[in-house]
Amino acid sequence: MGPLFWRLCVINGAVFTIGTLALAFSPATVSSPVLLREILVLGAGLAIILITNALLLRRSLAPLTTLTALMHRVDLHTHDRAVDRGNGDLTYLIDSFNTMLERLETERSSASAHALAAQENERQRIARELHDEIGQSLTVALLGLKRVADRAPAELSEELQLVRDTVRGSLDEVRQVARRLRPGVLEDLGLHSALTALAADVAPAVDVTRRIEALPPLTPEVELVIYRIAQESLTNVVRHSKASSVRLSLRPDGPDLVLKITDDGIGGARAEGAGMRGMQERALLIGARLTVTSAQGTEVTLTIPGVIG
Known part of the structure; x- marks a missing residue:
């Protein structure tokens, strides 16, 4: 059993023991049938016992309210932690919750690092393929179009020029995408x-x-x-x-x-x-x-x- 269980047992036992002793050694008596004055005295005593018990339990369980609120708002992007206000009853629970948050943050950070590293590697692979394969293919196509244009009749030169401009524009876009995917300038300059x-x-x-x-x-x-x-x-x-x-x-x-x-x-x-x-x-x-x-x-x-x- 945890310390909170025993504290609650002690609180309830103490409250009811004190209430019993107070009734036992008080001059109050209970008649049969019970008189109205005696009902009022018993009711007041019961009310005092219940209120005292409630106040003591509320103080002992107060950290649970704080812990519950933290559970609702916690975000692994932040570093919120539950704070032990000196009660001591829930220290183990609070420490365990904070340890869990730290472990989750560490695991999330590690997983994010692996995912982003994999993403960067994939970016570099795609950039290389764009530059080395698609870029070279477009370059070959552009050179081929130039040779065709040099031998083509004059009436086709304008259309061939439009095609060459389109291919050249596509080549520029491919190179730009490759630069965005793999920031070579960051590594070089x-x-x-x-x-x-x-x-x-x-x-x-x-x-x-x-x-x-x-x-x-x-x-x-x-x-x-x-x-x-x-x-x-x-x-x-x-x-x-x-x-x-x-x-x-x-x-x-x-x-x-x-x-x-x-x-x-x-x-x-x-x-x-x-x-x-x-x-x-x-x-x-x-x-x-x-x-x-x-x-x-x-x-x-x-x-x-x-x-x-």
Whole structure:
């Protein structure tokens, strides 16, 4: 039996023992038939016993109310924990619940890391196939069309030129998709250049203002998370926000590093969307905090703690 069981037994036993002793040594008597005055005395005594018992039990069981409320609101994206208020009766239960939350958070983080690593590997595989296979096939087709155009009659030259332009446009799109899937510029030139390239990609659709300050060396995992969250945010701006301008900043804030993307669009970003969930998962992998505010325009803020020495 747990300590709570024995405490409840002691509380109830003590209350009823004290009540019995109080009645036994009091001058009160019970007649037969019972008089009205005696009924009032017995009723008052019973009321005192029940109220005392209820108050003591309420104090002992109060942590259960806190624990139940935490169970309803708990989210593995946060780090809420049940707090022992010094009662001591439910310490074991509270400790077990907190241990369970920590284990679930660890398992979720590990599973997310494996899933995102697999996703990055799949992105790289698809990017290679697009570049090496489809891209080369389109290049061969473009060269073949050029040779045909050189020997074709004049009346077909315009149509062949249209076909060549279409193939060339498809080749450019394939290369652009491959770059988005596998950020080679991030590996080759670093985070600053990669973010600049992202801003240039969306510049035809929306005016981008950049503020990227000098940064200390970052781990590849942190750089990739920053890049992917910036990429997803800018993509959402172009596709959904109807914004005319967006500000992208990456700068130190004390010991923290803060990425912020703010647009002047219509707002209304959904926190439960697949893109937002993906960004939250990525932020958790490096212990960062992602917040999204979306009223008039949308602001995405990624705060990475303790990376500035």
